[in-house]
Amino acid sequence: MTKDPGRSGADARNDAAAAARAAERDRDLSLLLAVLLTLIGIALLGIYWLALNEAEGPRLADLALGLVPRTGVDNPVTAVLLNYRAYDTLMELAVLLAALLGIWSLGPAPAGFQRSGRALAAMVSWVVPLLILAAGYMLWVGGYAPGGAFQAGALLGAAGVIVRLAGDPSAGLPGEHAQRALSVLGVLVFALVGLALLWLGDGFLTYPPSLAKWLILLIESAATLAIGVALAAAYVGGRPATAPASTLASGKAGARTEPTGEGN
Amino acid sequence: MGAQFLFGGVGVVLFVLGLWSFLVHAPLLRKVIALNIMGSGVFHVLIAVAYRGDTAPPDPVPHALVLTGIVVAVSATALALTFGGRLMDMDKDGTDDA
Amino acid sequence: MTTLLILFDVLLLGTLLALAFAAVLSVEPRRAVMLFIAFGLWLSLVWARMQAPDVALAEAAIGAGLGGALMLAAARRAARVRRSEANGSTMP
Numbered sequence: 001m002t003k004d005p006g007r008s009g010a011d012a013r014n015d016a017a018a019a020a021r022a023a024e025r026d027r028d029l030s031l032l033l034a035v036l037l038t039l040i041g042i043a044l045l046g047i048y049w050l051a052l053n054e055a056e057g058p059r060l061a062d063l064a065l066g067l068v069p070r071t072g073v074d075n076p077v078t079a080v081l082l083n084y085r086a087y088d089t090l091m092e093l094a095v096l097l098a099a100l101l102g103i104w105s106l107g108p109a110p111a112g113f114q115r116s117g118r119a120l121a122a123m124v125s126w127v128v129p130l131l132i133l134a135a136g137y138m139l140w141v142g143g144y145a146p147g148g149a150f151q152a153g154a155l156l157g158a159a160g161v162i163v164r165l166a167g168d169p170s171a172g173l174p175g176e177h178a179q180r181a182l183s184v185l186g187v188l189v190f191a192l193v194g195l196a197l198l199w200l201g202d203g204f205l206t207y208p209p210s211l212a213k214w215l216i217l218l219i220e221s222a223a224t225l226a227i228g229v230a231l232a233a234a235y236v237g238g239r240p241a242t243a244p245a246s247t248l249a250s251g252k253a254g255a256r257t258e259p260t261g262e263g264n
Numbered sequence: 265m266g267a268q269f270l271f272g273g274v275g276v277v278l279f280v281l282g283l284w285s286f287l288v289h290a291p292l293l294r295k296v297i298a299l300n301i302m303g304s305g306v307f308h309v310l311i312a313v314a315y316r317g318d319t320a321p322p323d324p325v326p327h328a329l330v331l332t333g334i335v336v337a338v339s340a341t342a343l344a345l346t347f348g349g350r351l352m353d354m355d356k357d358g359t360d361d362a
Numbered sequence: 363m364t365t366l367l368i369l370f371d372v373l374l375l376g377t378l379l380a381l382a383f384a385a386v387l388s389v390e391p392r393r394a395v396m397l398f399i400a401f402g403l404w405l406s407l408v409w410a411r412m413q414a415p416d417v418a419l420a421e422a423a424i425g426a427g428l429g430g431a432l433m434l435a436a437a438r439r440a441a442r443v444r445r446s447e448a449n450g451s452t453m454p
Contacts, residue, residue: 037284059323061322076324099340292436322414
């Protein structure tokens, strides 16, 4: 793409002609794709229209809304997430954990940003506690109103992002071991509750109605912490820095951080 | 019915737009944005299906599915961008060595 | 009343589509990410209109907020690499 001034004129002309031809071909291809995809879109719209106009079958919503009083929570969405379809949520936490492990396996975190100015630092010292408080509120309110573990975890993750932007390279997260423990906490508590219920004879993740509220709250608290840590760690974008005690590991890590360090 | 089709139709348009951009544009960041817009289109259709007018309560099951989907989409985005950054570093090392 | 509501919906959805097109068509990475964040926030507004406040909250915080922050960091990194490459090629 970039022009090199050191070439001869003929080469540059040939290059320009080839580039023009390639650009034309790309444009033709993208137009063709646009036409084809428009046709697919029209077909999808037609199918959607037909599906909407079909006679309504038995609806899951009535069943889901009717059984909410027996789930231990009053917010139907939380009831679906943590009671009817708790498997989905468990698997989702596993996906989040897998993504985090993938990010960690790609090497150490890139260097952080520069230290923040005084105004930003002062703002951060106000906003971060407020975010943590709001996350706690969000977690509790999810039982009967919009909110829940995901929104609360997202607030915690956002607090981590703000702390990293203000100059802390580890985004306010604890050391490596604590991070590993916290990020598996969600899946661990979820699976342990499920297995305990299985052992008691109710079936995997089938809560007894009298205990449902507290079990859901326990799972949601663990999930909030795990989601918050996972999102903040994903923003850090690499394996957490190991303690300086292990010289061998830090030596290897130092060799691999070199390219990012020089780019900064 | 009309509102449901209007909202869901926009979801379909978003999906097709994201797919087109994903196929046509080469840079990784643009592909990731396109993928996210595609996902948003799918979520939008699900929310439109759950919508039952302003008076009836909406269907909570698709809402829960979308909530799950949003978190999965963000974790996939984070992984893809980290892969991209790592590849960029490796490219830079390669050109330095040559 | 209903025509006014339909007009409001059409305006809401039209802006959403315009933001999506702008995000997809902008070449400059940082600009594309900014437009994508605006798109995500607007999407959460539309979902709040469609009686899905739970999902709207999650989209605003996770989809637009954290996803946008991740993409901004990636765009910044890409720009830095491109700049250092440009410096490297002019130096010799």
